[in-house]
Amino acid sequence: MLDPNYNLAGIAVKRRKPNKWFKRGTLNRRALDVLRMAGEPMTAGEIGAAILKAHGVEDASPEEARNVSLGIQHSLANHDGKGVQRVGEARPYRWQLSAEQLN
Incomplete structure (x- = not known):
């Protein structure tokens, strides 16, 4: 990993x-x-x-709908405590707006 002779050209960029x-x-x-x-x-x-x-959108495949839901899940997790909050400990997590967002 720290070898100065290692060729970095073989590492591909992760594309979304x-x-x-x-x-x-x-x-x-x-x-x-x-x-x-x-x-x-x-x-x-x-x-x-x-x-x-x-x-x-009515023609979404189950995979496309799941990808949208996963994008939302990751976004809400990144903003947990900053506008949204998780309710309870059960999975799947339920989300609500935090008190400052409701006003």
């Missing part, structure tokens, strides 16, 4: 596959909008289904 419906950064904002309208804690899967329905 863009979502075909949402630009980068919009899923978190849409998830917050869904949580504001819901008024109750929701799982990432429920939030993803609501976002796809609101966006008018």
Whole structure:
């Protein structure tokens, strides 16, 4: 790993596959909008289904819907305590807006 003779050209850059419906950064904002309208804690899967329905996406394969839900789950986990919070310890996690977001 620290060998100065190691050829770094063989290490490929990890490329992300863009979502075909949402630009980068919009899923978190849409998830917050869904949580504001819901008024109750929701799982990432429920939030993803609501976002796809609101966006008018009806032809999503199960894999594409799961990818949207996973993107939401990771985004909410990154923002845990900063606008959203987990409710309970059970899995799948249920999410709600934190007190400062409700005002």
